[in-house]
Amino acid sequence: MKRFLAPLCLLGSLLQATEPCAGPTSEFQLKGDYLLGGLFDIHHFSTPYHQERPEAMHCSSKPFLLPHYRWFELMRFSVEEINNSTSLLPNVSLGYEIFDHCSDAQNFPDVFKLISANGLIQPWSDPQRNQSELIGVVGPFTSSQVQTVAPLFMEGLIPVVSYGGTASIFSKKSQYPSFLRTVHPNKETLNVIVDIILHFNWRWVAFLNSDSDFGIDGLELFRKMILDTEICLAYTKSLDENVNYSRMFKQIEAQKVDTIIVFASRMQAEAVIESAIQLNVTNKVWMADEGWSLNTRLPKMQGIRNIGTVIGVSQPVVTIPGFSDFIYSTKNQPPCEDLEQQTFCNQICNCSDLSAEDILDSDPSFSFHVYSAALGQFVEKNRVAPGQQGVVSRELGKELVVVPGPGRNLHTEPAFLVQ
Numbered sequence: 493m494k495r496f497l498a499p500l501c502l503l504g505s506l507l508q509a510t511e512p513c514a515g516p517t518s519e520f521q522l523k524g525d526y527l528l529g530g531l532f533d534i535h536h537f538s539t540p541y542h543q544e545r546p547e548a549m550h551c552s553s554k555p556f557l558l559p560h561y562r563w564f565e566l567m568r569f570s571v572e573e574i575n576n577s578t579s580l581l582p583n584v585s586l587g588y589e590i591f592d593h594c595s596d597a598q599n600f601p602d603v604f605k606l607i608s609a610n611g612l613i614q615p616w617s618d619p620q621r622n623q624s625e626l627i628g629v630v631g632p633f634t635s636s637q638v639q640t641v642a643p644l645f646m647e648g649l650i651p652v653v654s655y656g657g658t659a660s661i662f663s664k665k666s667q668y669p670s671f672l673r674t675v676h677p678n679k680e681t682l683n684v685i686v687d688i689i690l691h692f693n694w695r696w697v698a699f700l701n702s703d704s705d706f707g708i709d710g711l712e713l714f715r716k717m718i719l720d721t722e723i724c725l726a727y728t729k730s731l732d733e734n735v736n737y738s739r740m741f742k743q744i745e746a747q748k749v750d751t752i753i754v755f756a757s758r759m760q761a762e763a764v765i766e767s768a769i770q771l772n773v774t775n776k777v778w779m780a781d782e783g784w785s786l787n788t789r790l791p792k793m794q795g796i797r798n799i800g801t802v803i804g805v806s807q808p809v810v811t812i813p814g815f816s817d818f819i820y821s822t823k824n825q826p827p828c829e830d831l832e833q834q835t836f837c838n839q840i841c842n843c844s845d846l847s848a849e850d851i852l853d854s855d856p857s858f859s860f861h862v863y864s865a866a867l868g869q870f871v872e873k874n875r876v877a878p879g880q881q882g883v884v885s886r887e888l889g890k891e892l893v894v895v896p897g898p899g900r901n902l903h904t905e906p907a908f909l910v911q
């Protein structure tokens with residue numbers, strides 16, 4: 493029976509909630525003259541690589557990621573801010589359609605919904621085709637997710653502004669013509685890491701990376717970058733589900749490596765550090781990428797001091813004015829989500845138990861990236877400095893702005909949109 497749930501998921505859009513309720517009908521949808529898509533992995537599911545048949549995920553039953561729910565709220569906040577603004581989109585209201593994009597490779601109904609018009613996706617080459625109202629997409633988060641879904645938007649040159657897709661391949665404009673990101677590509681983060689290693693004369697290092705498009709790209713770049721330096725890569729490990737941490741740390745000890753770069757997702761980095769604490773790994777230098785530099789859970793862990801020093805590379809945390817007021821008012825008027833009768837696949841959260849404090853205290857990593865990804869869709873042309881590249885966004889005729897990042901110095905002002 494379970495196997496047939498996926499197609500039914502699409503039919504769910506016919507169901508309507510019937511009970512009257514004061515709050516918004518769903519946090520996932522807002523009507524407006526223009527539609528912005530949002531893809532956020534509020535829940536997480538590691539996809540097995542080989543599947544017998546394509547199946548859509550039901551995300552709400554998977555493990556919940558509080559920091560990602562915060563990003564989701566940030567997108568809602570940004571849209572409200574744009575709608576309230578008299579300068580960004582005057583006399584026009586902006587709506588959104590957000591989806592829980594919980595798996596790297598099994599989340600196509602949401603993308604099809606976004607690019608369809610009247611429930612149909614017609615060939616791009618057909619001049620008569622009805623276009624979807626979509627003017628841009630915020631997300632998705634991981635490089636693997638971008639790689640899976642971005643091509644479907646690139647066909648119609650719909651701007652996809654990712655707040656986390658850092659892999660190098662997305663800089664290829666011929667392949668990703670309307671892809672933009674508000675994070676630094678891996679190369680820039682690794683440049684900073686290499687500079688730090690050289691500065692302190694650490695020569696003998698280990699590189700632990702996610703077994704994903706993001707992590708593999710990081711390892712390849714790092715290998716290239718250290719070719720002409722005195723840095724030696726003594727040990728590498730791809731962090732998949734089968735890692736035996738005890739063996740891994742024994743091998744690292746045997747190689748006498750003291751500097752360990754962990755280029756991994758938050759969850760994988762947490763697993764590495766937790767194991768290091770448990771296994772009494774001491775006095776190492778750990779280098780963190782943006783995925784876990786600002787982790788709020790690890791510093792509170794008992795025994796964390798013994799593992800040594802953690803050096804993180806990250807863009808600075810920026811306070812977003814008005815966001816906490818928005819969260820308090822949202823939580824005072826919870827949406828009338830009807831868990832039985834969801835409107836479409838993966839537009840359900842079951843997050844009503846969360847307090848405003850829970851959301852505001854969660855890991856702030858990537859928050860500004862999400863905020864700027866939503867706002868960046870509407871930056872006005874006159875705010876672009878000369879020499880910066882732009883991509884024309886459909887329908888609104890406004891220019892979408894690409895501001896080159898601040899180069900190798902990640903600790904200066906955060907970039908707005910990075911190519």
Ligand SMILES: *[C@@H]1O[C@H](CO)[C@@H](O)[C@H](O)[C@H]1NC(C)=O
Nearest residue numbers: 569570572573576814817818
């Ligand atoms: C938008 O305007 C409404 C009504 O004036 C206000 O209550 C709300 O806080 C504003 N939201 C944002 C994000 O500025």
Ligand SMILES: *[C@@H]1O[C@H](CO)[C@@H](O)[C@H](O)[C@H]1NC(C)=O
Nearest residue numbers: 522523524575576577585586
């Ligand atoms: C958008 O903002 C305007 C002005 O603040 C308000 O009148 C309108 O109701 C808002 N629309 C939505 C969909 O929030």
Ligand SMILES: *[C@@H]1O[C@H](CO)[C@@H](O)[C@H](O)[C@H]1NC(C)=O
Nearest residue numbers: 577578579580581582583584
């Ligand atoms: C927005 O609407 C107001 C009132 O209808 C009008 O005065 C103003 O010129 C409009 N602004 C734009 C940019 O169309």
Ligand SMILES: *[C@@H]1O[C@H](CO)[C@@H](O)[C@H](O)[C@H]1NC(C)=O
Nearest residue numbers: 609610612614618620621622
């Ligand atoms: C576009 O939509 C209109 C109205 O919904 C419909 O009459 C028309 O046949 C559609 N065009 C195509 C090419 O499907």
Ligand SMILES: *[C@@H]1O[C@H](CO)[C@@H](O)[C@H](O)[C@H]1NC(C)=O
Nearest residue numbers: 735736737738739740742743
């Ligand atoms: C992990 O590696 C250690 C040796 O370092 C070994 O004793 C242990 O059995 C391994 N665990 C598993 C589950 O394979």
Ligand SMILES: *[C@@H]1O[C@H](CO)[C@@H](O)[C@H](O)[C@H]1NC(C)=O
Nearest residue numbers: 738767768769770771772773
């Ligand atoms: C780590 O150290 C603690 C106390 O020093 C000890 O009880 C524990 O057995 C050690 N664990 C390992 C895996 O060596």
Ligand SMILES: *[C@@H]1O[C@H](CO)[C@@H](O)[C@H](O)[C@H]1NC(C)=O
Nearest residue numbers: 552553831832841842843845
């Ligand atoms: C919602 O969450 C509650 C508690 O966190 C859980 O008991 C319930 O099964 C969840 N419902 C769904 C539909 O996931």
